[in-house]
Amino acid sequence: MSEPILRVEHLSKVYEDGTRALSDVSFEVARGEFLVIIGLSGSGKSTLLRCINRLVTPTSGRVWVDGRDVTAASREDLREIRRGIGMVFQQFNLVRRASVLTNVLAGRLGYVPPVWALGNYFPAPVVDRAMQNLERVGIADKAFGRASALSGGQQQRVGIARALMQEPRLILADEPVASLDPALSHSILRYLEELNRKDGITVLCSLHFLSLARRYGTRILAFKDGRIVFDGRPGEIDEARFRAIYGEQAEEVEIE
Protein backbone atom coordinates (compact mmCIF):
# COMPACT_ATOMS: atom_id res chain seq x y z
CA MET A 1 0.00 0.00 0.00
CA SER A 2 1.32 3.43 -0.93
CA GLU A 3 2.11 6.19 1.54
CA PRO A 4 -1.08 8.08 2.54
CA ILE A 5 -1.19 11.65 1.25
CA LEU A 6 -2.10 12.88 4.71
CA ARG A 7 -1.41 11.43 8.12
CA VAL A 8 -2.58 13.17 11.28
CA GLU A 9 -1.41 11.84 14.65
CA HIS A 10 -2.67 12.88 18.09
CA LEU A 11 -3.32 16.41 16.90
CA SER A 12 -4.50 18.89 19.54
CA LYS A 13 -5.00 22.62 19.43
CA VAL A 14 -5.75 24.90 22.36
CA TYR A 15 -6.03 28.58 21.45
CA GLU A 16 -4.48 31.31 23.59
CA ASP A 17 -7.83 32.20 25.09
CA GLY A 18 -8.17 28.60 26.34
CA THR A 19 -10.57 27.38 23.67
CA ARG A 20 -9.95 23.71 23.02
CA ALA A 21 -10.52 23.29 19.28
CA LEU A 22 -9.01 19.84 18.65
CA SER A 23 -8.42 16.98 21.08
CA ASP A 24 -6.15 14.12 20.13
CA VAL A 25 -7.25 13.73 16.52
CA SER A 26 -5.69 10.96 14.43
CA PHE A 27 -6.57 9.77 10.92
CA GLU A 28 -5.10 9.04 7.51
CA VAL A 29 -6.24 10.02 4.04
CA ALA A 30 -5.38 7.91 1.01
CA ARG A 31 -4.62 9.42 -2.39
CA GLY A 32 -7.67 10.22 -4.48
CA GLU A 33 -10.18 10.37 -1.65
CA PHE A 34 -12.90 13.04 -1.47
CA LEU A 35 -13.04 13.36 2.29
CA VAL A 36 -15.90 15.43 3.64
CA ILE A 37 -15.64 16.78 7.17
CA ILE A 38 -18.92 17.52 8.90
CA GLY A 39 -19.87 18.85 12.29
CA LEU A 40 -21.49 21.80 13.99
CA SER A 41 -19.95 25.28 13.92
CA GLY A 42 -17.09 25.32 16.42
CA SER A 43 -16.52 21.56 16.26
CA GLY A 44 -12.95 22.07 15.03
CA LYS A 45 -13.33 21.63 11.25
CA SER A 46 -11.64 24.92 10.29
CA THR A 47 -8.89 24.48 12.85
CA LEU A 48 -8.14 21.01 11.54
CA LEU A 49 -7.83 22.22 7.93
CA ARG A 50 -5.59 25.11 9.02
CA CYS A 51 -3.34 22.80 11.04
CA ILE A 52 -2.69 20.77 7.90
CA ASN A 53 -0.89 23.66 6.14
CA ARG A 54 0.10 25.23 9.46
CA LEU A 55 -1.84 28.45 9.03
CA VAL A 56 -2.59 27.50 12.62
CA THR A 57 0.24 26.01 14.64
CA PRO A 58 -0.92 22.89 16.51
CA THR A 59 -0.37 22.69 20.25
CA SER A 60 0.72 19.05 20.00
CA GLY A 61 0.63 16.13 17.60
CA ARG A 62 2.05 15.66 14.13
CA VAL A 63 0.88 16.14 10.57
CA TRP A 64 2.50 14.54 7.55
CA VAL A 65 1.62 15.60 4.04
CA ASP A 66 3.04 13.39 1.29
CA GLY A 67 5.50 11.95 3.77
CA ARG A 68 6.82 15.34 4.94
CA ASP A 69 6.38 16.46 8.52
CA VAL A 70 4.49 19.75 8.38
CA THR A 71 4.64 20.36 12.12
CA ALA A 72 8.45 20.25 12.21
CA ALA A 73 9.15 21.95 8.85
CA SER A 74 11.52 24.91 8.64
CA ARG A 75 10.28 28.16 7.15
CA GLU A 76 11.64 27.25 3.70
CA ASP A 77 10.30 23.69 3.85
CA LEU A 78 6.93 24.94 4.98
CA ARG A 79 6.78 27.25 1.97
CA GLU A 80 7.45 24.30 -0.30
CA ILE A 81 4.90 22.07 1.44
CA ARG A 82 2.25 24.79 1.34
CA ARG A 83 2.59 25.37 -2.38
CA GLY A 84 1.55 21.77 -2.99
CA ILE A 85 -1.65 22.22 -0.95
CA GLY A 86 -4.40 24.32 -2.50
CA MET A 87 -6.88 26.03 -0.21
CA VAL A 88 -10.41 27.28 -0.83
CA PHE A 89 -12.20 29.45 1.73
CA GLN A 90 -15.74 30.11 2.86
CA GLN A 91 -15.31 33.88 2.32
CA PHE A 92 -13.32 33.27 -0.91
CA ASN A 93 -10.52 35.50 0.51
CA LEU A 94 -9.80 37.24 -2.77
CA VAL A 95 -8.15 40.65 -2.86
CA ARG A 96 -11.30 42.46 -3.87
CA ARG A 97 -9.59 45.50 -5.37
CA ALA A 98 -7.15 43.50 -7.46
CA SER A 99 -8.00 42.05 -10.85
CA VAL A 100 -9.30 38.51 -11.18
CA LEU A 101 -6.14 37.55 -13.07
CA THR A 102 -3.86 38.91 -10.34
CA ASN A 103 -5.81 36.94 -7.76
CA VAL A 104 -5.30 33.77 -9.76
CA LEU A 105 -1.61 34.50 -10.37
CA ALA A 106 -1.15 34.87 -6.61
CA GLY A 107 -1.64 31.10 -6.46
CA ARG A 108 1.75 30.72 -8.17
CA LEU A 109 3.72 32.82 -5.68
CA GLY A 110 5.21 29.75 -4.01
CA TYR A 111 7.01 28.89 -7.25
CA VAL A 112 8.49 32.26 -8.25
CA PRO A 113 11.38 34.19 -6.66
CA PRO A 114 9.98 36.55 -4.00
CA VAL A 115 11.76 39.63 -5.38
CA TRP A 116 9.65 39.43 -8.55
CA ALA A 117 6.77 40.58 -6.40
CA LEU A 118 8.26 44.09 -6.27
CA GLY A 119 7.67 44.49 -10.00
CA ASN A 120 4.46 42.42 -10.03
CA TYR A 121 6.20 40.18 -12.56
CA PHE A 122 5.02 36.74 -13.66
CA PRO A 123 6.56 34.94 -16.66
CA ALA A 124 4.35 34.57 -19.74
CA PRO A 125 3.81 30.78 -19.35
CA VAL A 126 2.45 31.39 -15.82
CA VAL A 127 0.06 34.04 -17.13
CA ASP A 128 -1.06 31.62 -19.87
CA ARG A 129 -1.67 28.93 -17.29
CA ALA A 130 -3.71 31.37 -15.20
CA MET A 131 -5.89 32.14 -18.21
CA GLN A 132 -6.34 28.40 -18.87
CA ASN A 133 -7.41 27.82 -15.29
CA LEU A 134 -9.88 30.70 -15.49
CA GLU A 135 -11.23 29.15 -18.68
CA ARG A 136 -11.60 25.86 -16.90
CA VAL A 137 -13.86 27.44 -14.28
CA GLY A 138 -15.68 29.39 -16.99
CA ILE A 139 -14.81 33.00 -16.20
CA ALA A 140 -11.90 33.81 -18.51
CA ASP A 141 -13.88 36.78 -19.86
CA LYS A 142 -13.78 38.40 -16.42
CA ALA A 143 -9.98 38.11 -16.07
CA PHE A 144 -9.26 41.83 -16.22
CA GLY A 145 -12.16 43.00 -14.09
CA ARG A 146 -11.94 43.63 -10.38
CA ALA A 147 -12.61 40.62 -8.18
CA SER A 148 -15.17 42.63 -6.22
CA ALA A 149 -17.30 42.97 -9.37
CA LEU A 150 -17.98 39.21 -9.42
CA SER A 151 -20.86 37.38 -7.80
CA GLY A 152 -20.23 35.03 -4.89
CA GLY A 153 -20.23 31.90 -7.03
CA GLN A 154 -17.85 33.51 -9.53
CA GLN A 155 -15.54 34.60 -6.73
CA GLN A 156 -15.36 31.06 -5.42
CA ARG A 157 -14.48 29.84 -8.93
CA VAL A 158 -11.60 32.35 -8.91
CA GLY A 159 -10.62 30.82 -5.57
CA ILE A 160 -10.53 27.37 -7.20
CA ALA A 161 -8.51 28.69 -10.15
CA ARG A 162 -6.06 30.22 -7.67
CA ALA A 163 -5.69 26.86 -5.90
CA LEU A 164 -5.15 25.15 -9.29
CA MET A 165 -2.19 27.45 -10.00
CA GLN A 166 -0.38 25.63 -7.22
CA GLU A 167 -0.62 22.30 -9.10
CA PRO A 168 -1.75 20.84 -5.80
CA ARG A 169 -1.84 17.18 -4.82
CA LEU A 170 -4.21 18.09 -2.03
CA ILE A 171 -6.96 20.69 -1.80
CA LEU A 172 -8.31 21.90 1.54
CA ALA A 173 -11.77 23.42 1.16
CA ASP A 174 -13.06 25.20 4.26
CA GLU A 175 -16.87 25.44 3.96
CA PRO A 176 -16.51 26.40 0.28
CA VAL A 177 -20.26 26.74 -0.28
CA ALA A 178 -21.47 28.09 3.08
CA SER A 179 -21.71 31.64 1.66
CA LEU A 180 -23.51 30.58 -1.52
CA ASP A 181 -27.07 29.70 -2.35
CA PRO A 182 -27.95 26.01 -2.88
CA ALA A 183 -27.89 26.05 -6.69
CA LEU A 184 -24.41 27.55 -6.72
CA SER A 185 -23.28 25.10 -4.03
CA HIS A 186 -23.63 22.23 -6.48
CA SER A 187 -21.81 24.04 -9.26
CA ILE A 188 -18.81 24.74 -6.98
CA LEU A 189 -18.75 21.22 -5.52
CA ARG A 190 -18.93 19.74 -9.02
CA TYR A 191 -15.72 21.62 -9.89
CA LEU A 192 -14.07 20.09 -6.83
CA GLU A 193 -15.46 16.69 -7.76
CA GLU A 194 -14.04 17.04 -11.26
CA LEU A 195 -10.60 17.93 -9.90
CA ASN A 196 -10.82 14.92 -7.64
CA ARG A 197 -11.84 12.47 -10.36
CA LYS A 198 -10.03 13.78 -13.46
CA ASP A 199 -6.88 15.28 -11.97
CA GLY A 200 -6.60 12.84 -9.09
CA ILE A 201 -6.32 15.62 -6.53
CA THR A 202 -7.20 14.52 -3.01
CA VAL A 203 -9.86 16.79 -1.53
CA LEU A 204 -10.58 17.57 2.12
CA CYS A 205 -13.78 19.54 2.25
CA SER A 206 -15.75 20.71 5.27
CA LEU A 207 -19.50 21.09 4.73
CA HIS A 208 -22.52 22.07 6.78
CA PHE A 209 -25.14 19.98 5.02
CA LEU A 210 -25.18 16.24 5.39
CA SER A 211 -27.03 15.90 2.08
CA LEU A 212 -24.12 17.56 0.25
CA ALA A 213 -21.66 15.43 2.18
CA ARG A 214 -23.50 12.25 1.14
CA ARG A 215 -23.68 13.36 -2.48
CA TYR A 216 -19.99 14.30 -2.96
CA GLY A 217 -17.94 12.53 -0.31
CA THR A 218 -16.24 9.19 -0.82
CA ARG A 219 -15.67 9.17 2.93
CA ILE A 220 -17.05 11.22 5.79
CA LEU A 221 -15.31 12.36 8.94
CA ALA A 222 -17.59 13.82 11.61
CA PHE A 223 -16.40 16.10 14.39
CA LYS A 224 -17.96 17.02 17.68
CA ASP A 225 -16.22 19.19 20.27
CA GLY A 226 -12.85 18.70 18.61
CA ARG A 227 -13.02 14.90 18.46
CA ILE A 228 -13.79 12.48 15.64
CA VAL A 229 -17.17 10.90 16.31
CA PHE A 230 -17.62 9.15 12.97
CA ASP A 231 -15.31 7.95 10.24
CA GLY A 232 -16.79 5.91 7.43
CA ARG A 233 -18.65 5.77 4.15
CA PRO A 234 -21.56 8.19 3.50
CA GLY A 235 -24.12 5.39 3.48
CA GLU A 236 -23.27 4.41 7.03
CA ILE A 237 -24.68 7.56 8.61
CA ASP A 238 -28.09 6.57 9.98
CA GLU A 239 -30.53 8.41 12.25
CA ALA A 240 -28.70 7.50 15.44
CA ARG A 241 -25.31 8.60 14.15
CA PHE A 242 -26.82 11.80 12.78
CA ARG A 243 -28.15 12.68 16.25
CA ALA A 244 -24.79 11.85 17.80
CA ILE A 245 -23.11 14.34 15.50
CA TYR A 246 -25.61 17.17 15.40
CA GLY A 247 -27.37 16.78 18.76
CA GLU A 248 -30.71 15.35 19.86
CA GLN A 249 -32.83 18.24 18.59
CA ALA A 250 -31.37 18.32 15.11
CA GLU A 251 -33.39 17.42 12.05
CA GLU A 252 -31.90 16.75 8.71
CA VAL A 253 -32.72 19.21 5.95
CA GLU A 254 -32.33 18.35 2.32
CA ILE A 255 -30.56 20.67 -0.02
CA GLU A 256 -31.51 20.40 -3.68
Add this chain to the structure above:
Amino acid sequence: MTARRPVPWYRSWRAYAGLVLVIAVYAYGWHVTQIRLGELWKGARLIQPFVAALAAPDVVAREPVVQRAAGAFYYGGETPPPQSAGAGPSLRLSRTSGAIGERVVVHGDGFGPGRTGVLWWENQIGQRQQLAQFQTDAQGRFDATVTAPEVQGTHNQIIAEVTTGYGPWRPSRTLLTVLDRMVETVFLALMGTTMGVIFAVPLSFLGARNLTGHLPGGSVVYALTRTLFNLTRSIEALVLAIIFTVWVGLGPFAGVLALGVHSVASLGKLYSEAIESIDTGPIEAVTATGASALQVIRYAVVPQIVPQFIAFTIYRWDINVRFSTVIGFVGGGGIGFVLQQYINLLQWPQAATALWMIALVVAVLDYASAVVRERLV
Protein backbone atom coordinates in the same frame (compact mmCIF):
# COMPACT_ATOMS: atom_id res chain seq x y z
CA MET B 1 -47.19 45.04 41.88
CA THR B 2 -46.98 48.06 39.58
CA ALA B 3 -44.07 48.47 37.23
CA ARG B 4 -41.64 51.23 38.18
CA ARG B 5 -42.20 54.22 36.01
CA PRO B 6 -39.28 56.51 35.11
CA VAL B 7 -39.19 59.73 37.18
CA PRO B 8 -40.07 62.77 35.01
CA TRP B 9 -37.08 65.06 34.57
CA TYR B 10 -38.62 67.99 36.45
CA ARG B 11 -38.90 65.91 39.58
CA SER B 12 -35.26 64.90 39.69
CA TRP B 13 -32.81 67.09 41.56
CA ARG B 14 -30.08 65.96 39.17
CA ALA B 15 -31.75 67.79 36.31
CA TYR B 16 -31.76 71.07 38.28
CA ALA B 17 -28.18 70.61 39.43
CA GLY B 18 -27.19 69.97 35.83
CA LEU B 19 -29.04 73.05 34.64
CA VAL B 20 -27.35 75.28 37.24
CA LEU B 21 -23.98 73.85 36.27
CA VAL B 22 -24.53 74.49 32.55
CA ILE B 23 -25.65 78.08 33.23
CA ALA B 24 -22.61 78.66 35.44
CA VAL B 25 -20.26 77.30 32.79
CA TYR B 26 -21.69 79.51 30.05
CA ALA B 27 -21.86 82.59 32.27
CA TYR B 28 -18.20 82.21 33.08
CA GLY B 29 -17.41 81.53 29.45
CA TRP B 30 -19.20 84.75 28.40
CA HIS B 31 -17.22 86.68 30.98
CA VAL B 32 -13.82 85.18 30.32
CA THR B 33 -13.97 85.51 26.55
CA GLN B 34 -15.05 89.14 26.92
CA ILE B 35 -18.02 88.92 24.65
CA ARG B 36 -19.22 92.47 23.94
CA LEU B 37 -21.76 92.37 21.17
CA GLY B 38 -21.90 96.18 21.06
CA GLU B 39 -18.40 96.24 19.60
CA LEU B 40 -19.69 94.57 16.49
CA TRP B 41 -21.83 97.62 15.85
CA LYS B 42 -19.38 100.28 17.03
CA GLY B 43 -16.48 98.84 15.07
CA ALA B 44 -18.41 98.42 11.85
CA ARG B 45 -17.10 101.69 10.37
CA LEU B 46 -13.52 100.48 10.86
CA ILE B 47 -14.06 97.41 8.76
CA GLN B 48 -16.21 99.18 6.16
CA PRO B 49 -13.34 100.01 3.77
CA PHE B 50 -12.38 96.36 3.77
CA VAL B 51 -15.88 95.20 2.96
CA ALA B 52 -16.00 97.76 0.18
CA ALA B 53 -12.62 96.57 -1.07
CA LEU B 54 -13.86 92.99 -1.27
CA ALA B 55 -16.20 94.16 -4.01
CA ALA B 56 -13.34 95.89 -5.79
CA PRO B 57 -10.14 93.92 -5.30
CA ASP B 58 -6.95 95.14 -6.90
CA VAL B 59 -6.69 92.81 -9.86
CA VAL B 60 -6.26 94.95 -12.94
CA ALA B 61 -4.62 98.34 -13.47
CA ARG B 62 -3.78 100.71 -16.28
CA GLU B 63 -0.32 102.21 -16.33
CA PRO B 64 -0.42 106.00 -16.84
CA VAL B 65 1.55 107.32 -19.83
CA VAL B 66 3.79 109.97 -18.30
CA GLN B 67 5.92 112.60 -20.03
CA ARG B 68 8.87 113.48 -17.91
CA ALA B 69 11.61 116.07 -18.05
CA ALA B 70 14.21 117.02 -15.48
CA GLY B 71 16.75 119.77 -14.76
CA ALA B 72 19.56 119.70 -12.21
CA PHE B 73 19.87 122.24 -9.39
CA TYR B 74 22.84 122.04 -7.05
CA TYR B 75 23.34 123.51 -3.62
CA GLY B 76 26.70 124.52 -2.17
CA GLY B 77 28.11 126.52 -5.11
CA GLU B 78 28.64 123.56 -7.39
CA THR B 79 27.31 123.85 -10.94
CA PRO B 80 25.81 120.84 -12.69
CA PRO B 81 27.18 119.79 -16.07
CA PRO B 82 25.26 121.27 -18.98
CA GLN B 83 22.40 119.15 -20.24
CA SER B 84 22.01 118.25 -23.88
CA ALA B 85 18.51 119.03 -25.02
CA GLY B 86 17.07 116.02 -26.83
CA ALA B 87 13.75 115.54 -28.54
CA GLY B 88 10.56 115.48 -26.50
CA PRO B 89 9.75 117.45 -23.40
CA SER B 90 12.46 119.50 -21.78
CA LEU B 91 12.97 121.82 -18.80
CA ARG B 92 14.94 125.03 -18.60
CA LEU B 93 15.71 126.52 -15.22
CA SER B 94 16.41 130.23 -14.63
CA ARG B 95 19.39 129.14 -12.55
CA THR B 96 20.99 125.75 -11.90
CA SER B 97 22.73 126.40 -8.61
CA GLY B 98 22.02 128.36 -5.51
CA ALA B 99 21.00 128.08 -1.90
CA ILE B 100 17.94 126.91 0.01
CA GLY B 101 15.07 129.38 -0.42
CA GLU B 102 16.25 130.54 -3.87
CA ARG B 103 13.47 131.41 -6.32
CA VAL B 104 13.75 129.45 -9.54
CA VAL B 105 11.74 130.02 -12.67
CA VAL B 106 11.02 126.76 -14.46
CA HIS B 107 10.24 126.84 -18.16
CA GLY B 108 8.89 123.65 -19.75
CA ASP B 109 8.51 122.89 -23.41
CA GLY B 110 7.37 119.99 -25.60
CA PHE B 111 4.69 118.59 -23.24
CA GLY B 112 1.19 117.56 -24.24
CA PRO B 113 -0.93 120.71 -24.76
CA GLY B 114 -3.61 121.79 -22.28
CA ARG B 115 -2.76 119.31 -19.50
CA THR B 116 -2.11 119.48 -15.80
CA GLY B 117 1.30 118.45 -14.57
CA VAL B 118 3.26 118.21 -11.36
CA LEU B 119 6.65 119.64 -10.47
CA TRP B 120 8.73 117.51 -8.14
CA TRP B 121 11.91 118.21 -6.24
CA GLU B 122 14.11 115.14 -5.99
CA ASN B 123 17.12 115.13 -3.69
CA GLN B 124 20.40 113.30 -3.99
CA ILE B 125 19.01 109.97 -2.75
CA GLY B 126 15.88 110.04 -4.86
CA GLN B 127 13.40 111.35 -2.28
CA ARG B 128 10.67 113.45 -3.84
CA GLN B 129 8.47 116.26 -2.69
CA GLN B 130 5.86 118.09 -4.66
CA LEU B 131 6.70 121.73 -5.51
CA ALA B 132 3.77 122.90 -7.59
CA GLN B 133 1.16 121.97 -10.13
CA PHE B 134 1.07 123.58 -13.55
CA GLN B 135 -1.04 123.84 -16.65
CA THR B 136 0.46 123.55 -20.12
CA ASP B 137 -0.70 125.95 -22.81
CA ALA B 138 -1.87 125.12 -26.34
CA GLN B 139 1.75 124.72 -27.45
CA GLY B 140 2.62 122.38 -24.60
CA ARG B 141 4.63 124.98 -22.69
CA PHE B 142 4.44 126.22 -19.14
CA ASP B 143 6.21 128.56 -16.75
CA ALA B 144 6.32 128.19 -12.99
CA THR B 145 8.22 129.80 -10.16
CA VAL B 146 9.31 127.58 -7.30
CA THR B 147 11.27 127.99 -4.09
CA ALA B 148 14.21 125.65 -3.47
CA PRO B 149 13.22 123.62 -0.44
CA GLU B 150 15.30 122.55 2.55
CA VAL B 151 16.64 119.07 1.87
CA GLN B 152 19.64 116.93 2.66
CA GLY B 153 22.39 116.63 0.04
CA THR B 154 23.46 119.03 -2.67
CA HIS B 155 22.68 117.35 -6.02
CA ASN B 156 18.99 117.95 -6.64
CA GLN B 157 16.70 117.68 -9.62
CA ILE B 158 13.54 119.45 -10.57
CA ILE B 159 11.25 117.08 -12.40
CA ALA B 160 8.12 117.85 -14.39
CA GLU B 161 5.63 115.09 -15.06
CA VAL B 162 2.56 115.30 -17.26
CA THR B 163 0.14 112.42 -17.51
CA THR B 164 -1.08 112.32 -21.09
CA GLY B 165 -3.22 109.19 -20.92
CA TYR B 166 -3.45 105.61 -19.76
CA GLY B 167 -2.10 102.43 -21.27
CA PRO B 168 -4.12 99.20 -21.76
CA TRP B 169 -5.59 97.25 -18.80
CA ARG B 170 -3.09 94.84 -17.33
CA PRO B 171 -3.02 92.48 -14.35
CA SER B 172 -2.10 94.66 -11.43
CA ARG B 173 1.20 94.34 -9.62
CA THR B 174 -0.75 93.10 -6.60
CA LEU B 175 -2.34 90.33 -8.63
CA LEU B 176 1.04 89.22 -9.94
CA THR B 177 2.55 89.24 -6.45
CA VAL B 178 -0.41 87.35 -5.01
CA LEU B 179 -0.33 84.79 -7.83
CA ASP B 180 3.36 84.28 -7.31
CA ARG B 181 2.83 83.72 -3.60
CA MET B 182 -0.14 81.45 -4.22
CA VAL B 183 2.01 79.18 -6.39
CA GLU B 184 4.54 79.17 -3.57
CA THR B 185 1.72 78.30 -1.16
CA VAL B 186 0.46 75.34 -3.18
CA PHE B 187 3.95 73.97 -3.62
CA LEU B 188 4.73 74.54 0.04
CA ALA B 189 1.77 72.33 0.85
CA LEU B 190 2.87 69.78 -1.77
CA MET B 191 6.42 69.52 -0.41
CA GLY B 192 5.20 69.38 3.18
CA THR B 193 2.72 66.64 2.35
CA THR B 194 5.33 64.68 0.40
CA MET B 195 7.72 64.89 3.32
CA GLY B 196 4.93 63.65 5.56
CA VAL B 197 4.17 60.71 3.27
CA ILE B 198 7.81 59.64 3.00
CA PHE B 199 8.11 59.27 6.76
CA ALA B 200 4.53 58.26 7.55
CA VAL B 201 4.39 55.19 5.27
CA PRO B 202 7.12 53.15 6.98
CA LEU B 203 6.12 54.39 10.43
CA SER B 204 2.49 53.46 9.86
CA PHE B 205 3.43 49.80 9.46
CA LEU B 206 5.09 49.93 12.87
CA GLY B 207 2.02 51.61 14.30
CA ALA B 208 -0.40 48.95 13.06
CA ARG B 209 -1.26 46.49 15.80
CA ASN B 210 -2.17 43.67 13.45
CA LEU B 211 1.31 43.73 11.87
CA THR B 212 3.54 44.45 14.88
CA GLY B 213 1.54 42.23 17.23
CA HIS B 214 3.21 39.03 16.00
CA LEU B 215 6.78 40.29 16.22
CA PRO B 216 8.94 40.00 19.32
CA GLY B 217 8.80 43.34 21.12
CA GLY B 218 6.07 44.34 18.72
CA SER B 219 3.75 45.86 21.26
CA VAL B 220 6.55 48.13 22.50
CA VAL B 221 7.21 49.31 18.95
CA TYR B 222 3.48 49.82 18.46
CA ALA B 223 3.10 51.86 21.65
CA LEU B 224 6.16 53.98 20.89
CA THR B 225 5.02 54.75 17.35
CA ARG B 226 1.50 55.64 18.40
CA THR B 227 2.80 57.85 21.22
CA LEU B 228 5.09 59.62 18.76
CA PHE B 229 2.13 60.23 16.43
CA ASN B 230 -0.07 61.55 19.22
CA LEU B 231 2.56 63.81 20.76
CA THR B 232 3.54 65.33 17.42
CA ARG B 233 -0.05 65.78 16.35
CA SER B 234 -0.86 67.65 19.53
CA ILE B 235 1.55 70.45 18.59
CA GLU B 236 -0.15 72.77 16.12
CA ALA B 237 1.67 73.29 12.83
CA LEU B 238 1.73 77.04 13.49
CA VAL B 239 3.78 76.47 16.64
CA LEU B 240 6.07 74.13 14.73
CA ALA B 241 6.45 76.81 12.05
CA ILE B 242 7.63 79.35 14.63
CA ILE B 243 10.16 76.85 15.96
CA PHE B 244 11.40 76.06 12.45
CA THR B 245 11.75 79.74 11.51
CA VAL B 246 14.16 80.01 14.41
CA TRP B 247 15.95 76.90 13.20
CA VAL B 248 16.22 77.44 9.43
CA GLY B 249 15.24 81.11 9.11
CA LEU B 250 12.19 82.85 7.71
CA GLY B 251 10.74 81.58 4.46
CA PRO B 252 8.89 78.71 2.85
CA PHE B 253 11.39 76.04 3.93
CA ALA B 254 10.39 76.54 7.55
CA GLY B 255 6.77 76.14 6.45
CA VAL B 256 7.58 72.92 4.56
CA LEU B 257 9.24 71.46 7.65
CA ALA B 258 6.35 72.46 9.93
CA LEU B 259 3.72 71.00 7.61
CA GLY B 260 5.88 67.93 7.01
CA VAL B 261 6.30 67.09 10.68
CA HIS B 262 2.65 67.69 11.41
CA SER B 263 1.64 65.58 8.40
CA VAL B 264 3.85 62.66 9.44
CA ALA B 265 1.84 62.37 12.62
CA SER B 266 -1.64 62.80 11.16
CA LEU B 267 -0.98 60.66 8.09
CA GLY B 268 0.81 58.02 10.15
CA LYS B 269 -2.20 57.63 12.38
CA LEU B 270 -4.64 57.44 9.46
CA TYR B 271 -2.41 55.01 7.54
CA SER B 272 -2.00 52.80 10.62
CA GLU B 273 -5.74 52.63 11.07
CA ALA B 274 -6.16 51.77 7.39
CA ILE B 275 -3.69 48.92 7.81
CA GLU B 276 -5.45 47.73 10.95
CA SER B 277 -8.78 47.60 9.18
CA ILE B 278 -7.67 45.35 6.31
CA ASP B 279 -9.35 42.05 5.64
CA THR B 280 -7.15 39.20 6.94
CA GLY B 281 -8.74 36.67 4.57
CA PRO B 282 -6.50 37.48 1.59
CA ILE B 283 -3.43 37.37 3.86
CA GLU B 284 -4.41 33.88 4.95
CA ALA B 285 -5.09 32.82 1.36
CA VAL B 286 -1.83 34.16 -0.05
CA THR B 287 0.15 32.68 2.86
CA ALA B 288 -1.46 29.32 2.13
CA THR B 289 -0.06 29.34 -1.43
CA GLY B 290 3.46 29.18 -0.01
CA ALA B 291 4.18 32.88 -0.51
CA SER B 292 6.96 34.59 1.46
CA ALA B 293 6.35 37.52 3.81
CA LEU B 294 7.33 40.00 1.11
CA GLN B 295 4.93 38.42 -1.37
CA VAL B 296 2.13 38.40 1.19
CA ILE B 297 2.61 42.13 1.79
CA ARG B 298 2.75 42.86 -1.93
CA TYR B 299 -0.25 40.74 -2.98
CA ALA B 300 -2.50 40.72 0.09
CA VAL B 301 -1.74 43.88 2.09
CA VAL B 302 -0.69 46.57 -0.41
CA PRO B 303 -3.69 46.26 -2.78
CA GLN B 304 -5.99 46.70 0.18
CA ILE B 305 -4.35 49.84 1.56
CA VAL B 306 -3.13 51.77 -1.48
CA PRO B 307 -6.45 53.41 -2.42
CA GLN B 308 -7.01 54.52 1.16
CA PHE B 309 -3.45 55.79 1.44
CA ILE B 310 -3.91 57.88 -1.70
CA ALA B 311 -7.24 59.24 -0.52
CA PHE B 312 -5.80 60.21 2.87
CA THR B 313 -2.82 61.83 1.21
CA ILE B 314 -4.92 63.99 -1.09
CA TYR B 315 -7.08 64.95 1.85
CA ARG B 316 -3.99 65.92 3.81
CA TRP B 317 -2.64 67.99 0.93
CA ASP B 318 -5.97 69.78 0.81
CA ILE B 319 -5.70 70.61 4.52
CA ASN B 320 -2.08 71.64 4.08
CA VAL B 321 -2.90 74.09 1.27
CA ARG B 322 -5.44 75.70 3.57
CA PHE B 323 -2.96 75.75 6.35
CA SER B 324 -0.10 77.13 4.31
CA THR B 325 -2.17 80.24 3.62
CA VAL B 326 -1.71 81.26 7.25
CA ILE B 327 1.73 79.83 7.90
CA GLY B 328 3.14 83.03 6.37
CA PHE B 329 1.76 84.96 9.35
CA VAL B 330 4.58 83.56 11.43
CA GLY B 331 7.18 83.83 8.66
CA GLY B 332 6.75 80.41 7.15
CA GLY B 333 6.37 81.60 3.55
CA GLY B 334 3.39 81.51 1.25
CA ILE B 335 0.59 83.95 0.62
CA GLY B 336 -0.02 84.62 4.32
CA PHE B 337 3.11 86.72 4.42
CA VAL B 338 1.83 89.30 1.91
CA LEU B 339 -1.72 89.10 3.23
CA GLN B 340 -0.51 90.08 6.67
CA GLN B 341 1.45 92.99 5.21
CA TYR B 342 -1.57 94.27 3.31
CA ILE B 343 -3.75 94.08 6.39
CA ASN B 344 -1.21 95.76 8.63
CA LEU B 345 -0.78 98.61 6.14
CA LEU B 346 -4.58 98.86 5.73
CA GLN B 347 -4.19 98.17 1.99
CA TRP B 348 -7.66 96.79 1.76
CA PRO B 349 -8.00 96.31 -2.03
CA GLN B 350 -4.72 94.37 -2.01
CA ALA B 351 -5.80 92.31 0.99
CA ALA B 352 -9.07 91.61 -0.83
CA THR B 353 -7.11 90.32 -3.84
CA ALA B 354 -5.17 87.92 -1.63
CA LEU B 355 -8.30 86.73 0.13
CA TRP B 356 -10.18 86.09 -3.09
CA MET B 357 -7.18 84.20 -4.43
CA ILE B 358 -7.08 82.00 -1.34
CA ALA B 359 -10.82 81.35 -1.52
CA LEU B 360 -10.60 80.48 -5.22
CA VAL B 361 -7.63 78.12 -4.98
CA VAL B 362 -8.81 76.39 -1.82
CA ALA B 363 -12.29 75.87 -3.26
CA VAL B 364 -10.92 74.45 -6.51
CA LEU B 365 -8.54 72.07 -4.71
CA ASP B 366 -11.26 71.10 -2.27
CA TYR B 367 -13.52 70.14 -5.13
CA ALA B 368 -10.76 68.35 -7.04
CA SER B 369 -9.70 66.32 -4.01
CA ALA B 370 -13.30 65.36 -3.29
CA VAL B 371 -13.71 64.09 -6.85
CA VAL B 372 -10.49 62.08 -6.74
CA ARG B 373 -11.25 60.61 -3.31
CA GLU B 374 -14.73 59.62 -4.36
CA ARG B 375 -13.32 57.64 -7.26
CA LEU B 376 -10.78 55.87 -5.08
CA VAL B 377 -12.80 54.87 -2.06
